[in-house]
Amino acid sequence: MSSPVVIWHDLECGDYRADLPLWRELAATCGDGGVLEVGAGTGRVAIDLARAGYSVIALERDPELAVELSHRCRGLAVEVISGDACDFALEERVSLCVVAMQTVQLFADRPAFLRCAHSALLPRAVLALALLGDDAQPFDIELDPDVVERDGVRYSSWPTALRRRGDSVLIERRRSAFDGHHESISLDVITLARLDPATLASEGLAAGFSYRGVRLVAATDQHAGSQVVLLESSGA
Numbered sequence: 495m496s497s498p499v500v501i502w503h504d505l506e507c508g509d510y511r512a513d514l515p516l517w518r519e520l521a522a523t524c525g526d527g528g529v530l531e532v533g534a535g536t537g538r539v540a541i542d543l544a545r546a547g548y549s550v551i552a553l554e555r556d557p558e559l560a561v562e563l564s565h566r567c568r569g570l571a572v573e574v575i576s577g578d579a580c581d582f583a584l585e586e587r588v589s590l591c592v593v594a595m596q597t598v599q600l601f602a603d604r605p606a607f608l609r610c611a612h613s614a615l616l617p618r619a620v621l622a623l624a625l626l627g628d629d630a631q632p633f634d635i636e637l638d639p640d641v642v643e644r645d646g647v648r649y650s651s652w653p654t655a656l657r658r659r660g661d662s663v664l665i666e667r668r669r670s671a672f673d674g675h676h677e678s679i680s681l682d683v684i685t686l687a688r689l690d691p692a693t694l695a696s697e698g699l700a701a702g703f704s705y706r707g708v709r710l711v712a713a714t715d716q717h718a719g720s721q722v723v724l725l726e727s728s729g730a
Contacts, residue, residue, distance in 0.1 A: 496644060499558045502669065502682075503535055505640050506651050507595060513624065513711045513720060514542050517592050520622055520724075521548045527589030527616050532579045532607075533597035537563045537572070544570040551588065553577055580606040584614045591615055593623045596720070598694070599663075599686035608701035615727040621703060624711070625689055626663060627719030632656050639670075640716070648672045651682075656718075661688050691723045698725040 496504075517539055521529050531540045534552035536559055544550050549571040554560040560576040567574065575582070579593075580603040591611050601607050611621050632655075639652040648671070655666040663686040671678045695705040703725035713719035 496562065497558050498671075499556065500536060500562045501642070501644055501649055502651065503559060505642050505649055506667065507535060508538055509640075510538065510595065510714075510717050512714050512717065513594055513722075514539065516709055516711060516722060517543060517594070517622070518546050520592070520620060521546070521590055524620050525589040525616070527587065527619065530584065530588045530591040530611075530614055532591060532593045532611070533595075533600075534563060534574070535559050537566050539592060539594050540572050541567055541570060544572045551575060551584065553579060553582060555579065580604075580610065582610050582614070587614055587616045587619070589616055589619045591619070591621045593621075596624055596626045596686055598623045599625065599689050600684075601687075604687075604694075604697055605701065608698055608703070612702045612727055617727060617729040619727045620706065621698070621725040621727065622709075623694060623723045623725070624720040625691065625694065625723060626686060627710070627713065627721050630656060630663075630713075630718035632658055638716075646673060654681075658688070662686065663688055691721055694723045695725070698723075702728045704728070 528549040529543055530551045532553045534540045534554045540550045540552040551573045553575045555578055564574045634655045637653045639650040641650045650670040652668045654668050657664045665684045667682045669680050669682055691708050706724035706726050709722040711720040
């Protein structure tokens with residue numbers, strides 16, 4: 495039986511596919527040193543890359559998500575590490591680091607993360623960081639829910655608002671779990687730091703990276719688009 499943490503993560507993030515071709519493209523052009531995914535969740539990106547033939551290290555802070563990912567990637571070239579993105583070190587450096595789905599905008603200490611990422615990368619390797627796209631406009635309306643049934647419980651998640659507040663972007667969802675008799679309802683709020691490619695490139699420069707440009711991932715019916723900032727590690 496999956497934990498609620500895993501169920502909500504899969505429901506709200508697991509079906510997203512629009513960015514996967516970009517991660518595969520970057521992996522194909524970044525050499526054979528392996529891929530690090532930071533904030534791997536239950537393996538949406540890591541498992542896709544492993545099935546495409548790449549060796550992946552998946553870093554995930556939440557222990558329940560990390561355990562679930564370990565189960566899902568059995569037989570694949572995925573090493574799961576449970577740890578903090580702002581305080582980690584790898585035994586061997588990699589050719590590509592991927593941070594998908596605006597995860598970098600959740601980090602409490604981006605400079606510390608960038609320093610860790612630089613240390614984890616081979617010379618002239620790539621760090622790819624997805625930011626919330628410019629097409630994401632504030633709204634305050636209940637959109638169509640994501641729905642799944644697990645073990646006789648119907649889980650529903652409605653996006654209800656996206657708000658800009660000071661230096662943050664708030665994404666709100668109303669969650670419902672109904673077992674046929676009782677319904678529990680809660681409000682989930684994700685707070686993202688407001689961050690643009692120029693600011694991230696400047697922070698990367700301070701950590702030893704150079705700027706390689708931005709790739710765009712188009713919006714879908716259920717997900718906002720992304721601006722993927724590409725940084726290159728120094729040759730030292």
